[in-house]
Amino acid sequence: MDQAHKTDDTRALLLRSALLCFAEQGFEGSSIRKIATRAGLSLGLLYHYFPSKEALLQALFAQSVELIQGCFLEVAAESDPRRRLELLLRVSFRVMKEHRDFYRVSYGVRMQPGVVAGLSELILLWNTALHAQFLELLEAAAVPDAPTRAFLLISALDGACQQYVLHPDFFPLDAVGELLLRDLFSNLPPVDHEPSASC
Amino acid sequence: MDQAHKTDDTRALLLRSALLCFAEQGFEGSSIRKIATRAGLSLGLLYHYFPSKEALLQALFAQSVELIQGCFLEVAAESDPRRRLELLLRVSFRVMKEHRDFYRVSYGVRMQPGVVAGLSELILLWNTALHAQFLELLEAAAVPDAPTRAFLLISALDGACQQYVLHPDFFPLDAVGELLLRDLFSNLPPVDHEPSASC
Amino acid sequence: MDQAHKTDDTRALLLRSALLCFAEQGFEGSSIRKIATRAGLSLGLLYHYFPSKEALLQALFAQSVELIQGCFLEVAAESDPRRRLELLLRVSFRVMKEHRDFYRVSYGVRMQPGVVAGLSELILLWNTALHAQFLELLEAAAVPDAPTRAFLLISALDGACQQYVLHPDFFPLDAVGELLLRDLFSNLPPVDHEPSASC
Amino acid sequence: MDQAHKTDDTRALLLRSALLCFAEQGFEGSSIRKIATRAGLSLGLLYHYFPSKEALLQALFAQSVELIQGCFLEVAAESDPRRRLELLLRVSFRVMKEHRDFYRVSYGVRMQPGVVAGLSELILLWNTALHAQFLELLEAAAVPDAPTRAFLLISALDGACQQYVLHPDFFPLDAVGELLLRDLFSNLPPVDHEPSASC
DNA sequence: TATGAATGAGCGTTCATTCAT
């Protein structure tokens, strides 16, 4: 049990190191040696836990996707479309801040389809699912131009996230998020609601 | 003069090959050999024109930035802030379509600050200049929340461009652009204007 | 005593696994891990029994050489040179079939003198001893050209074994053995004898 | 033309180095670095001429097989079965001496089927073709037990070659060859012929 | 201007081996 603990720690240590390296130098720019060294471990040990560099990235994605999906669970609990829409956006912005490094990795990877098999597909899937959800909610909330607006929303979210990831100290993510929400709801009959909570 | 012509052609040929390679395979994924071969030229000749792979990318950026800035010249001619704002956005969307490959390269590179010295700074500068311009125009057009809205506009533009670059056949760039414009001007007193032209 | 039994079993299990791996994949192609896994044992345990991969191969040779030499014991009991010669050949062919995997390992190893210290010498010794024995028997049996014929016999034996090891389903080892015997004795005054038995 | 000469020399130099390394240390035991260093060239240059270690071995085989087949051309010119059989054997023994290193490589490789794709098949093919030729000639020469004797002949040849390759200073290849021939023809009605020549 | 032979640092990966438990 102690062993298992140690084992999990080592794995987590390696994943963390990989996350930072990939985020800072990109996937191709991060050598396996750097990742292991940064974790304070040996090259061979990394291969004890992950069969390849690709597997490391995939594990990183698996881990992060799971964490992020967990954050969105609270959204599912809300049934009112408008409040749900708001919640979805708020959680999205919160997740950006909490998983900045992962988004950096993801943005770096998605422009190079060949890098890791299956990952582009996963990212595309994620994107599509988000769009579908926005579309559904916008229609349910009777927002005009729902199809195009869903695309615009995704764009704004994606763009804000990238700007934030690139210039975290400069880009006012929260303010931009609030403005986005205000714009979205400004022309609709008001609904009273209290904002939402933790991840 | 003929010689100079030939020289320029060769340079352009190499830059074009580099653009396509970088866009398709990323910077790290494109070997100097592939670029030269794709241009139908020899490895040594490439080095005759560009001292390094980095220099090739830098030249690519310099060339594209110049081309793109040329597109924005017409914007400067417009003095009315609101029409100028509209023009700026319209040109932006047009440029995205015309320089999709370059944007792909740019998006792939900007997440890896170390890749090529000076490029991150250039991209940041560009971004900052765009933001400054939006800010100035929004304020001049009396759009509320100008500072934050400038960031939001940049985000939406950036995000739309990425979505378009990633899924050109799926993402409705024009419609999203129109909606963005409509939103922006919907709450302002209408101004009559005729849209603008070529790049 | 029970423990010792277990110990011997484990050792034998590992040797058997090594034999099969080496025979199928060669010495260099067989990793210590594969050998341990195939035996259903852990990596550490293998090192408990054998200090190195080389030692494993050496033990394998020691074991097989002993087993094979046991098969030749019955030859020593025969005092008539001609019958002894025949017996020696018959046993040789029998041993090839019973130790095919070992011969495969041996043939794979003997072409790479550096692989395992001492093994080449052992193989050479074996070869020399066999030659000496043939020479002695041929002379005692008054076979002409005994010295050269001893070399030819060794060659035929060696070659037949290799052919058999490489193409066990295709090469008619028994028939070749019989023909070899017939040739050998065809020009000598016949001697009545009954063939020999098990290993 | 001078360049091409240099290029061919370099290629040949590398092939020669590979032949020696493979012969002495085996395929797996010879690192690409060792081969390049032994040729006095750099690691990268080797890859300039051969795309992989496998390709190097394949080129080595292609080259040697061609050389060896050239040696057998004179056999085809002989139409009398018995003389042709003798010629075939004589050339075989001559080739063994002239291509000892290659045979060593070949013997090392053929016990590890997975090493290089297609090579095992090639070796098997060669073997089969040789057997077929012996069979045909033995039958044409009215030698009894032709089918089995063809196998025995191959075995003796194969074995003699291996013995010679392993102990070139000890194994009397020529004498063994002569004895083999004498045995083969001893029981047949004599045919007057003069032996054959160069490779 | 134009070529491609030549170089070697660095990469991802494997694997025999050690050692704390």
Place this chain on the structure above:
DNA sequence: GATGAATGAACGCTCATTCAT
């Protein structure tokens, strides 16, 4: 006895870069 985490040297290979022609 038994485990498998941990190590690092060495491997096959890629690729940006240099240079003689």
